[in-house]
Amino acid sequence: xxxxxxxxxxxxxxxxxxxxxxxxxxxxxxxxxxxxxxxxxxxxxxxxxxxxxxxxxxxxxxxxxxxxxxxxxxxxxxxxxxxxxxxxxxxxxxxxxxxxxxxxxxxxxxxxxxxxxxxxxxxxxxxxxxxxxxxxxxxxxxxxxxxxxxxxxxx
Numbered sequence: 001x002x003x004x005x006x007x008x009x010x011x012x013x014x015x016x017x018x019x020x021x022x023x024x025x026x027x028x029x030x031x032x033x034x035x036x037x038x039x040x041x042x043x044x045x046x047x048x049x050x051x052x053x054x055x056x057x058x059x060x061x062x063x064x065x066x067x068x069x070x071x072x073x074x075x076x077x078x079x080x081x082x083x084x085x086x087x088x089x090x091x092x093x094x095x096x097x098x099x100x101x102x103x104x105x106x107x108x109x110x111x112x113x114x115x116x117x118x119x120x121x122x123x124x125x126x127x128x129x130x131x132x133x134x135x136x137x138x139x140x141x142x143x144x145x146x147x148x149x150x151x152x153x154x155x
Contacts, residue, residue, distance in 0.1 A: 028049055028050065028051060029049065029050050030047045030048065030049055030050075031047065031048055031049070031050065031053065031099060032045045032046070032047050033046045033047065033048060033097075033099065033114060033116070033137045033145060034046040034116055034135055034137055036135045036147075037132075038147060038149075039132050039134075042149055043149070043150060044147035044148060044149055044150075045147065045148050045149075045150050046135070046136075046137040046145040046146075046147055046148075047145065047148050048137075048139065048145055050101055052139065052143070053099065053101050053112040053139070054101055054112070055141065056112050056113075056114075056139050056140045056141045057140060057141070058109050058110075058111065058112065059111075059112075059113050059140060061113075066096070066113065066140060067140045067141070068115075068138070068139075068140045068141070068142055070094060070115070072142060073094075073115040073117060073138040073142075074091055074094070074117055076138050076142050076143075076144050077089075077115075077117040077119065077136035077138050077144060078119070080136060080144040081119070081121075081134050081136060082121065085123075088121050088122050088123050089119045089120070089121055089122070089134075090119055090120055090121075090122050091117060091118070091119045092118050092119060092120060092133065093116075093117075093118035094115060094116070094117055094118070095115065095116040095118075096113060096114075096115055097113065097114060097115075097116060098111045098112065098113045098114075099111070099112055099114070100112075112139070112140065113140050114137055114138060114139045114140060114145075115137070115138045116135055116136070116137055117135070117136045117137075117138060118133050118134070118135055119133070119134050119136070120132065120133050120134060121134070
């Protein structure tokens with residue numbers, strides 16, 4: 001009987017270790033918030049890890065204002081795109097979007113919200129070619145998501 005109990009206890013510990021490893025792996029997975037193009041015409045992705053998303057505060061729109069104001073999100077986005085002259089950037093769109101973390105069984109705790117700020121550089125509007133819209137994702141903690149050029153698929 002003792003031997004059986006040890007086996008059950010060991011199996012239980014193994015199960016917990018596997019569950020913890022799985023949860024840790026999940027937090028390091030990347031999530032693509034947006035796929036767009038950069039000024040060179042390359043496809044770029046705005047990616048965050050589950051861990052980055054989990055570090056932001058949950059927000060329930062029906063209960064309180066967002067943790068980060070629109071003005072603060074726009075300021076952060078402009079500073080990232082053109083730190084030397086953020087006033088040159090003109091906002092043409094703002095989306096507020098949510099993504100789920102975990103199982104999404106409880107919207108009050110399992111959703112994380114972010115802004116997508118669309119803007120263009122007024123300096124570029126003087127050219128013969130229309131200015132390219134820049135898309136920036138800003139998390140509710142004020143961090144700006146860095147665009148990443150996805151790796152080309154192996155052939």
